[in-house]
Amino acid sequence: MFQSFASSIADSGLNRWIAETYWLWPVLEIIHFIGLSIMLGALLIIDVRLLGMLRSYDTASIKRLVPLIWFGFCINLASGTMFFVGDPMRYSINIGFQLKMLLILIAGLNVVVYQLQVRPQLTGWNTVSMPTIARLVAITSLATWGGVLLLGRLIPYVGTG
Numbered sequence: 001m002f003q004s005f006a007s008s009i010a011d012s013g014l015n016r017w018i019a020e021t022y023w024l025w026p027v028l029e030i031i032h033f034i035g036l037s038i039m040l041g042a043l044l045i046i047d048v049r050l051l052g053m054l055r056s057y058d059t060a061s062i063k064r065l066v067p068l069i070w071f072g073f074c075i076n077l078a079s080g081t082m083f084f085v086g087d088p089m090r091y092s093i094n095i096g097f098q099l100k101m102l103l104i105l106i107a108g109l110n111v112v113v114y115q116l117q118v119r120p121q122l123t124g125w126n127t128v129s130m131p132t133i134a135r136l137v138a139i140t141s142l143a144t145w146g147g148v149l150l151l152g153r154l155i156p157y158v159g160t161g
Helices: 002-010 013-020 024-050 059-063 066-086 088-093 095-125 132-154
Strands: none
Touching: 002 013, 002 088, 013 024, 013 066, 024 059, 024 066, 024 132, 059 095, 066 088, 088 095, 095 132
């Protein structure tokens, strides 16, 4: 089923435009890197604070970094979609890409836990140690996004089947 979806994308005009525009792929790479830098930079500060470090950043101020994370994520979602559309047959069978998507799904579930369990209680944690759930969310975030970063770089080099 996924292969037929990828095949239909391969026959699209957008696929041809991406494949035939010689300068587009490098521009997408740059945009993807910028989005990743924005997202991971803000996320790193939040995660390190949730681990109990960077105590000079109060929990109210780290909440203000969340829009930056979403901004970077949206940039990466758009540029990553363009990568997939530009070469859907390769990406659809690439184990690195598949594992990257799995880690992004896990990271998304981790965001749900953060939103429901951690974020509502952040303001009271400036003077006390962070609870276990906050630390687990931070560790999961660092591990999954670190894995996403690693797998993204490995996509061109790992097997496609």
